[in-house]
Amino acid sequence: MAFVAPFDLVGGALVVLVASGGAGLLPSASSRRATVGALSLALLGCLLLVAVALEVLLGGAAGTITVALPGFQSASNALSLAIVLGPLQGLFLLLLGAVGGAITLASVGYVPAYVHERPATLAGIYGLFVGSMALLVLSGTAFLFLVAWEGMTLLSYVMVVHEHGSWDVRRAGLTYLVMSHAAAAALLAGFVVLYVGTGSTNFAAMSAEARALPELTRDAVFVAMVLGFGTKAGVVPLHVWLPEAHPAAPSNVSSIMSGIMIKMGVFGLLLVVFEVLGGGPLWWGFVLLVLGAASALLGVLNAIAQHDVKRLLAFSSVENIGIIFMALGTALVFLSLGWPALAAVALLAAILHTFNHAMFKGLLFLGAGAVVGTTGTRDMEQMGGLARGMPRTAIAFLFGAMAISALPPLNGFVSEWLLFQAFFASFGTGSLATEVAFTAAAGTLALASGLAAYCFVKAFGVIFLARPRSEVARSVRSDAPAAMQGGMIALAGACVAVGVFPVLLLSTFAGTVRTITGASYSTSPWAWGAPLAFPSASGAATPSVPPHGSLAIGVVALLLMVVLLAATVLRRVTSNGSPARRPMWDCGMDAPTPRMEYTASGYAQPILRLFSVFYGAHPVSELGDLGGARPGVLQKTVRHESEVDYPLMEQVYSPIVRLVRELARRVSRLQSGGIHAYLAYMVLTLVVLLVASRLFGGVLP
Amino acid sequence: MTSDGLLLLEIAASVVLVTAWIALVHRRLDAQVRLYAIQSLALAVISGLVAYLYSAPLLYLTGALFAALNGALLPWILLTVRRELRIPPEANMLVSVRGSALAGLGCLLLAVAVVGPLTPLAAVPAAGLLPISVTVVLVGLFVTVSRRKAFSQVLGILVMENGVFLAGLALTYGLGLLLELGIAANLLVLAIVSRLFLHRMKDSFDSLDADVLRSLEG
Numbered sequence: 001m002a003f004v005a006p007f008d009l010v011g012g013a014l015v016v017l018v019a020s021g022g023a024g025l026l027p028s029a030s031s032r033r034a035t036v037g038a039l040s041l042a043l044l045g046c047l048l049l050v051a052v053a054l055e056v057l058l059g060g061a062a063g064t065i066t067v068a069l070p071g072f073q074s075a076s077n078a079l080s081l082a083i084v085l086g087p088l089q090g091l092f093l094l095l096l097g098a099v100g101g102a103i104t105l106a107s108v109g110y111v112p113a114y115v116h117e118r119p120a121t122l123a124g125i126y127g128l129f130v131g132s133m134a135l136l137v138l139s140g141t142a143f144l145f146l147v148a149w150e151g152m153t154l155l156s157y158v159m160v161v162h163e164h165g166s167w168d169v170r171r172a173g174l175t176y177l178v179m180s181h182a183a184a185a186a187l188l189a190g191f192v193v194l195y196v197g198t199g200s201t202n203f204a205a206m207s208a209e210a211r212a213l214p215e216l217t218r219d220a221v222f223v224a225m226v227l228g229f230g231t232k233a234g235v236v237p238l239h240v241w242l243p244e245a246h247p248a249a250p251s252n253v254s255s256i257m258s259g260i261m262i263k264m265g266v267f268g269l270l271l272v273v274f275e276v277l278g279g280g281p282l283w284w285g286f287v288l289l290v291l292g293a294a295s296a297l298l299g300v301l302n303a304i305a306q307h308d309v310k311r312l313l314a315f316s317s318v319e320n321i322g323i324i325f326m327a328l329g330t331a332l333v334f335l336s337l338g339w340p341a342l343a344a345v346a347l348l349a350a351i352l353h354t355f356n357h358a359m360f361k362g363l364l365f366l367g368a369g370a371v372v373g374t375t376g377t378r379d380m381e382q383m384g385g386l387a388r389g390m391p392r393t394a395i396a397f398l399f400g401a402m403a404i405s406a407l408p409p410l411n412g413f414v415s416e417w418l419l420f421q422a423f424f425a426s427f428g429t430g431s432l433a434t435e436v437a438f439t440a441a442a443g444t445l446a447l448a449s450g451l452a453a454y455c456f457v458k459a460f461g462v463i464f465l466a467r468p469r470s471e472v473a474r475s476v477r478s479d480a481p482a483a484m485q486g487g488m489i490a491l492a493g494a495c496v497a498v499g500v501f502p503v504l505l506l507s508t509f510a511g512t513v514r515t516i517t518g519a520s521y522s523t524s525p526w527a528w529g530a531p532l533a534f535p536s537a538s539g540a541a542t543p544s545v546p547p548h549g550s551l552a553i554g555v556v557a558l559l560l561m562v563v564l565l566a567a568t569v570l571r572r573v574t575s576n577g578s579p580a581r582r583p584m585w586d587c588g589m590d591a592p593t594p595r596m597e598y599t600a601s602g603y604a605q606p607i608l609r610l611f612s613v614f615y616g617a618h619p620v621s622e623l624g625d626l627g628g629a630r631p632g633v634l635q636k637t638v639r640h641e642s643e644v645d646y647p648l649m650e651q652v653y654s655p656i657v658r659l660v661r662e663l664a665r666r667v668s669r670l671q672s673g674g675i676h677a678y679l680a681y682m683v684l685t686l687v688v689l690l691v692a693s694r695l696f697g698g699v700l701p
Numbered sequence: 702m703t704s705d706g707l708l709l710l711e712i713a714a715s716v717v718l719v720t721a722w723i724a725l726v727h728r729r730l731d732a733q734v735r736l737y738a739i740q741s742l743a744l745a746v747i748s749g750l751v752a753y754l755y756s757a758p759l760l761y762l763t764g765a766l767f768a769a770l771n772g773a774l775l776p777w778i779l780l781t782v783r784r785e786l787r788i789p790p791e792a793n794m795l796v797s798v799r800g801s802a803l804a805g806l807g808c809l810l811l812a813v814a815v816v817g818p819l820t821p822l823a824a825v826p827a828a829g830l831l832p833i834s835v836t837v838v839l840v841g842l843f844v845t846v847s848r849r850k851a852f853s854q855v856l857g858i859l860v861m862e863n864g865v866f867l868a869g870l871a872l873t874y875g876l877g878l879l880l881e882l883g884i885a886a887n888l889l890v891l892a893i894v895s896r897l898f899l900h901r902m903k904d905s906f907d908s909l910d911a912d913v914l915r916s917l918e919g
Contacts, residue, residue, distance in 0.1 A: 675854070676795065679846045686842070690815045 006055045006085055010138060013048035016041055017131030024124020031120045035112050038123035042130050043104045049097030049134055056090030057508040082140030082202060087511025088275065091351065092137045092267045094508065099358040099491070100130055100260050106366045106487025107252040113481045114373030115162075115250050122162050122250060129155040129256070136264060142191040142201040149187065149264075153180045153232075156261055159253040160245045172241075172248035179241040183231035187268075190224030193217060194276070207276040218277060222284055225272050226291075233265030235325055236295040237652045239318045243302070246314035247378060251369020254310060258317045259362030263354050266324055270351075274516045279335040286437065288329030293441055295322025296448040301614050304455045304607050307600040308378045309368045312459055313361065316404065319448055320357040324350050326441060327419050333434060334422075335517065344519040346422040351509050353415035356498065360403040360412060363491035367397035370480035370488075371463060375472045380462045380600045382473060387464040389476035394464040396488035401460045403495040405453035409560065411498035416449055454607065462600045469594045500558070706754045711829055713750065716743040717867060718809075718833050721840045721860060725805045726798050729790055733856055734779045740837075740863055741771035744870075747830075751870055760870075767866070770888065775859065778892050783852065786903055793849035801847060808839035830871035837864030851902060855895045862888060 024038030107126065111119045132155055136148035157180070161173035195201050197217050198209035210218070227238070234242040242262070246254045273284070299319030306312040327350035334343035370393045371386060372378050387394035403410035406417075423442040426434045468474040479485065498505050514520050586592045608615060670681075720740040724733045748764030751757065783790075796804065812835035841861030845854045 676846055676849070679842075679854075683842050683846050686839075687811065690811060694815050 006052050007083075009048055009052045009055070010083065010085070010134075013045045013052065013134060014131055016048060017045040017127050017134065020045060020127025021124045021131070024120045024122070024127060026124075028120060031118075032112055034120035035123040036108060038120065038127050039104060039108045039111060042123075042127035043101060043108065045127065045130060045134075046097045046101035046104055049093045050101065051097075052085070053090045053094035053097055056085050056087065057094065057511065079143050080141050080201060081144045083138045083144075084140035084203065085138070087515055088267075088270060089137050091509065091512055092263070093134065095263065095355055095358055096130070096133055096137065096260055098494075099355070099362055100133075100256060102487045102490040102494070103252060103256045103259060103362050103366065104130070104487075105490065106255070106484045109481030109483030109485070109487070110252045110366070110369055110373070111250070113484075114369065117163060117165075122159060122253075125155055125158055126253070126256075129159065133260065133264060137267060140203055142195065142203070142206075145203075146184070146188060146191065150184060152261065152264065153177075153184065156253070156257055160249045160257075162250055162253070163248070169248040172244035176241040176245040179231055179238070183228045183238075185228075186224045186231075187228035190221045190228060190272070193221050193224070194272075203271065203276055207278065210276050211278050215281075218280060221277065222273060222280055225269065226287065229265040229268040229272075230291065230325075231265070232268070233262050233321045233325070234295075234318050235265075235291050235321055236298050236318065239295065239299070239321075240653065242318060243311050243314040246317070246365075247308060247310035251310070251365055251372060254314075255362045255365035255369065258314065258365055259358040262317065262321060263358060265321075266328070266350070266354050269328060270512075270516070273332070274347075279332055279516075282333060282336045285329045285332030285334075285336060288325050288332060289437065289441060290329075292322045292325030292327075292329055293444045295319065295325060297322070297444055297451075298614060300448050300451040300455060301607070301611050304451060304458065304604050305615060307380045309372065309380050309383075309459065309463065310365070310378050312380075312455070313364050313368055316364075316452065316455065317357070317361055319452060320353065320361065320404070323416065323419065323445065323448070324353050324357070326445065327353060327415075327422070330419070330422050330438070330441070331517075333437075334426075337431065337434070340517040340519040342422060342425050344513045344517045344521065345418060345425065347513055347516060348506060348509055349415050349418035349422055351512065352411075352418060352498075352502070352506065355505065356403070356411040356415050356495075359491050359494045359498070360400040363396060363400040363488055363495070364404065366484060366488050366491070367393050367400060370484060371397075374476055374478070374480070377470075377472065380459070382470040383463045384469040384473050384594060384597065385465065385467045386473060386476055390464075390479045392485050393480050393488065396485070396492045397464065398460055399492035399495055401456035403499070405456050406449050407453070409496070409499045411495045411502070414499060414502040416445065419445060451607070458600060458603045462598070462603065466597045467594045469597065469599075706750055710747060710750045710754070713743045713747045714830055714833050714867075716740070717747070717837060717863070721837045721864075722802075722805045724856075724860065725840050725844060726802050728792050728794070728798070730783055730788065730792055730850075730852060730856075731780060731790060733792065733853075734776050734783075737779075737856060737859060737863075738772050738776040740860070741775075742768055744863055744866055745772055747867070747870060771859075771863065775888065775892055779852075779856070782899060786899060788850065788852055792853055794847060795849055796847040801843070804843050804847070805840055808843060809836045812836040812839060830867060834864045834867035834871055837861070837867060840864075851895075851899055855891075855899075858891070859888070 020038045020041035023041055024034055026034075028034035104126075107123070111123055111126075115122055129152065132148050132151035136145060136152055139145035139148055157173055157177050160176055161169055163169050164173070191201070194206055194210060197213045198206045200206050200209070210221075213221075231238040231241075246258055249257060269288075273280070296319050299315050299317070299322055303312050303315035303319060306315060327346050331343045331346035331350060334340070334346060370390065371383065374390065375383060375386075377383075399410070403412040406412040408414075408417075420442060423438040423445070426438040468476075480488070510520060584592075589596075670677075717740050720736045720743065724736040724740075727733050727736065745764040745768035748760050748767060752760030752764065782788075794801065809832075812832045816832045816835050838861050841857045841859070841864055844857030844860060846857075848854060848857070
């Protein structure tokens with residue numbers, strides 16, 4: 001079936017991506033040619049990754065192929081290397097190749113047009129970054145995984161601080177680097193515990209042993225993994241780097257970081273917690289569920305409060321990662337209760353939302369990049385009316401905004417709908433605790449989705465609609481570069497396609513879902529209106545998947561489109577003549593100015609007041625009274641001021657920072673600077689070691 | 702004959718131990734350098750004895766080299782440096798003579814306690830030599846810690862080096878000529894570098910008290 005062996009393709013893709021790095025980083029006569037060359041190679045690499053993914057997912061490169069690299073053969077060697085292609089790997093290669101490919105295509109337009117400092121360097125590092133993520137997904141051993149993980153982190157750090165002239169950017173980069181290293185330390189600890197317990201770093205060998213490990217060991221691994229992968233994914237309260245790093249990076253980098261890199265945290269959890277550890281006790285699931293719910297709610301509330309468009313999108317990523325974590329937690333809960341069919345529904349929701357978020361958040365960051373690049377500001381209060389100057393960007397952004405607000409028939413709706421199905425399915429399971437928990441979860445998800453819609457009405461409206469609020473916004477005449485439009489349109493098209501024909505994408509998840517839950521479902525791509533069926537998952541205690549858990553929205557959407565089309569045609573036919581153009585009604589004032597428009601802050605006011613608990617500071621309003629006989633009736637000016645900070649962050653991170661400072665101060669006393677002190681430390685250490693070797697000589701190896 | 706050889710070996714080893722101990726408690730720098738020279742010569746004798754007793758002819762060469770370098774050249778460099786830089790002849794001790802003597806005893810006890818159980822593993826000549834070599838290393842380390850002058854610290858490191866050489870003799874009948882040559886070259890570089898370093902220190906701080914390095918603290 002496969003024309004080229006999948007591993008040849010994998011090798012080819014990695015070589016091409018490394019070549020992309022070389023093209024960008026090696027000295028070159030023409031910076032522009034080097035930039036475009038490097039990004040084109042990266043695009044080719046992405047396409048090869050898609051080919052690999054399709055061979056694995058559809059072509060049935062069945063099972064897992066392990067290649068032990070020469071020199072590292074021994075299975076017991078902790079430093080062994082292996083590359084693995086399985087269903088889960090195929091899925092994330094598809095995500096990286098397809099969505100990453102669209103973002104890379106857009107980068108071909110973005111980088112030469114908007115990045116003024118060292119564009120070729122950025123392009124080269126970008127290619128290597130894509131390569132490091134591919135290697136991460138393909139790792140068959142913990143050692144290779146950690147190496148690729150660090151590579152991914154460091155390369156993304158370099159891209160975040162690309163415009164390092166500004167202090168904010170350097171500070172954001174430092175936050176990102178510190179958090180990432182703490183996360184990597186947690187992962188290293190987790191993998192070391194797994195290695196000691198199972199005697200192997202090979203994931204396949206580990207997963208055979210890991211299920212029999214003592215409960216406490218498994219719990220420790222789980223906690224370490226949640227800390228490590230949760231930080232990369234950006235789940236509350238480990239998300240603090242995310243709203244700093246995303247705005248600081250060039251926009252195509254924010255796009256691929258938010259769209260794909262943070263999903264590597266999800267990949268890690270699926271790989272280690274689900275595939276290697278094989279799920280765990282009930283509380284694991286609830287930990288993920290609670291973290292996810294907190295992220296979803298706090299993420300979207302913070303997003304609403306922002307007037308920096310890229311910060312807004314970054315906080316919205318926190319929200320969506322929260323939704324994915326809620327779905328993962330739900331799957332874990334159902335697994336531990338022994339209901340694989342329900343776990344499969346939640347897992348489908350998690351993976352689908354991972355894909356969906358990559359598509360629409362990648363798209364939105366690209367749109368924001370075009371807007372920020374053109375206007376030169378990230379402040380939404382300086383924008384407005386950009387739909388006139390940049391119509392294609394506006395349309396693409398609108399699709400992204402609708403998809404992220406979970407409006408049918410777009411893709412965001414499908415994954416959230418599936419997750420609601422999983423929540424509601426817990427009724428009838430007879431367990432009061434889960435019923436209560438999932439009712440609360442459903443409420444949280446509903447609230448978060450509604451607020452997300454509110455947030456993106458604000459984003460789209462303030463940026464693209466109404467009249468320009470500033471001189472720069474008024475002077476915008478040209479749309480984004482063609483390649484960038486191409487990338488955005490491709491992503492917007494994907495949002496629609498997955499929204500209307502979700503089963504096309506869902507069918508590729510079958511292998512992963514079967515590996516993890518043991519449940520399988522019918523995914524004939526042609527029966528896209530058919531409900532999901534779980535023929536093999538009928539255990540005695542398994543509640544059936546409710547009959548309304550169907551994905552018939554393809555049919556509904558098509559019907560809706562037909563109706564809309566018919567209505568439009570009917571209107572055209574029945575209306576006589578062309579529409580008349582009249583001046584806008586201005587409420588009796590003459591000549592409305594941009595000052596009369598809703599501002600971004602003004603639009604956010606109701607939510608800020610309603611949820612002021614979560615924002616820390618209460619918004620201040622000042623009414624400038626015109627005076628006169630009855631004060632308070634006629635107001636000359638109204639001023640709103642709301643400073644948003646994170647009370648939660650203050651409480652969580654300040655003690656940690658203080659503790660570290662205090663410890664550092666104490667440790668610094670050891671650093672007396674006197675050479676005798678350092679020599680004395682050496683002597684003391686030596687004496688202690690000698691005595692210890694004498695006392696415990698028989699115990700130590 | 703062999704027993705005579707072993708007796709000589711033990712005597713030479715005691716000389717190494719005793720010189721280390723006296724160097725530890727001695728106040729005068731020149732005397733310490735001379736003690737170091739005697740110790741090195743004793744080690745050269747041990748090297749020759751081991752070569753004779755265990756028919757390892759290369760060790761004769763090692764011993765000769767050791768006598769020339771550690772027994773003559775290095776002490777000469779050190780004495781010259783002391784005179785050139787006009788370093789006061791008294792060692793500036795952080796630990797009193799009595800304390801140092803006790804510490805030397807402690808080093809011996811620790812070495813015997815730690816290494817004692819290991820000696821049955823190795824064949825003669827290790828039995829007596831290994832604890833002595835560890836003691837000499839520890840004493841050298843203690844000298845570097847307990848003396849204020851940078852000069853004494855160089856001396857302490859050289860004494861440690863002698864201990865390592867003895868351990869090498871005890872365990873492997875010599876570290877092998879090549880390795881020994883490497884170590885000798887190293888020591889020579891150390892001597893030259895420390896000489897330069899002492900010159901610079903004298904120029905920069907107008908003192909050879911290692912405590913002035915504290916002012917470099919950030």
